[in-house]
Amino acid sequence: MVKPNRIGEDRGVKRYSEAVGELTKKYYTIAVAGAHGKSTTTAILAKILIDAGLDPTVIIGTKVKEFDNHAPNNTEGSNFKKGDSKYFIIEADEYAASFLDYKPDIAIITNIDKEHLDFYKNEDRVRNAFKKFMLNVKPGGFLVLNNDNKNVLKLGLELAKLKRFQNKIKWFSLRNKAVENIKNILQIPGAHNISNALAALRAGEILNIPQNDILKSVSGYGGAWRRFEYRGSINGAKIFDDYAHHPTEIKATLLGARGHFPHSRIWCVFQPHQHQRLSLLFNEFALSFDSANEVILLEPYEVSGRENMRFAHRGHTRTEREHTQKFTSFNLAKKIDSRMKNNVYYIPYKSELVGFLKKYTAWGDVIIMMGAGDIWRITKELI
Known part of the structure; x- marks a missing residue:
């Protein structure tokens, strides 16, 4: 007897994360991971790239009003935007270690916390999964890491010491000089959202988007569905x-x-x-x-x-x-x-x-x- 949740696998049908993972290999992929702030960071980053004319394809864990899915009477937007360029932005969910199917060019880690313990059982296993995800970045790629989160900081420093790790690390922190610029223009409240915007800013800089253009995009970000x-x-x-x-x-x-x-x-x-x-x-x-x-x-x-x-x-x-x-x-x-x-x-x-x-x-x-x-x-x- 075949159990219902195995029917698709037994017929060769890929899981969602596996299918998206195949796309990450073909596109220039920016994956946003973390226990908290993934959706907001992804949405801000998407706006930065869209405003810069880079026309990314975006998959996000919430609805964004600017993403029109052409559904009748839809006022809440969509969690998907089809772009027409090489850029692919995804929210990388760590539940069930699904983000390990992704092969990004840039990986953003907003934070690591005691989350999804129903699957991971303890925080050490959570950290280990994130370490594997960080090692999934394509050669020549980048990690954008939160210097204010002790778990992220520890893993970033560990990876930097590995001889086999050849990618670059870009740090962001609420102690950065850019904080005041973000704080003065960001419409959504909270230090956590300033941190999310800083992560998006760092990724935008990697793509050579001028900082003034990035800040203009951040100032125009009005939030996403069910995010305050x-x-x-x-x-x-x-x-x-x-x-x-x-x-x-x-x-x-x-x-x-x-x-x-x-x-x-x-x-x-x-x-x-x-x-x-x-x-x-x-x-x-x-x-x-x-x-x-x-x-x-x-x-x-x-x-x-x-x-x-x-x-x-x-x-x-x-x-x-x-x-x-x-x-x-x-x-x-x-x-x-x-x-x-x-x-x-x-x-x-x-x-x-x-x-x-x-x-x-x-x-x-x-x-x-x-x-x-x-x-x-x-x-x-x-x-």
């Missing part, structure tokens, strides 16, 4: 959608929002993504919401095919039940509440959330609907 995306308002409160679903991303997004709206009451409505991620990073999640005034936690979004069953609310043994009862949104709310002076709410039913926000939010507030699941559907109900 302004969606509308209720009661005079501004509503933003954001994809953050990892503690590092939550903290960075809320810090950016606080810097952008220093005097506003910030509401963070968070839908955890996977019971397993919530369990493995439970303590880190509890430390991620300090920049918010009000925190609302929803039930976790279950990802079909990726949930280890003992982490979902379906355990049958006593040990499984005890485990799932410990790492829940309700208990996370209690843990956050024990250390925060601000208000923390657990609202298990989405139907209650809309009424709650309409009742208690006010003019001048900022509401951030956060998570990688279907929380964006609730945003549509709010506006």
Whole structure:
């Protein structure tokens, strides 16, 4: 008997990453990898190349309004742009080590973090996968690496010492002189987005695009779908959608929002993504919401095919039940509440959330609907 997920392989059909990997061998490929910031960095870089007349083909993990897929009534854009040049820009996802199928000419690493532990099991395996990816760069190619991330810095220095490593490394950092130039023109808030823009700038420089042209492109970048995306308002409160679903991303997004709206009451409505991620990073999640005034936690979004069953609310043994009862949104709310002076709410039913926000939010507030699941559907109900 052939298992369903093996049917394609047994018939010689390539996996998505394998098919894209074949394209990376034929084009001048720039692959953007990292635990966080991949989509934003890819989108900014795509804009830089498009504005420079290089007409790249782009595959990205979010929708970009400027990428028109010609679908009727489409206002959100597309995650794909077909270009007519040798340049190919891709967002390189590390989940299931799929990015190891790619052979880029330029590889950007935004950061390395404890992410996708359902697959990698520990951070050492995550780092090892990124090291292999960095060694996949074609001869004569470039690595664009984040000097501010300890994992990236360590791997970059290790590779530089290898005799068989012949490629060049270009570093970027929030300590670079270019930071002030980026900070003054970037429309999207947060130090993490300045870092993303710096990564794109370094790649643009490798392609000999003048820095003034790069900065002009960066200044015109207005964001992508669900990346601190302004969606509308209720009661005079501004509503933003954001994809953050990892503690590092939550903290960075809320810090950016606080810097952008220093005097506003910030509401963070968070839908955890996977019971397993919530369990493995439970303590880190509890430390991620300090920049918010009000925190609302929803039930976790279950990802079909990726949930280890003992982490979902379906355990049958006593040990499984005890485990799932410990790492829940309700208990996370209690843990956050024990250390925060601000208000923390657990609202298990989405139907209650809309009424709650309409009742208690006010003019001048900022509401951030956060998570990688279907929380964006609730945003549509709010506006």
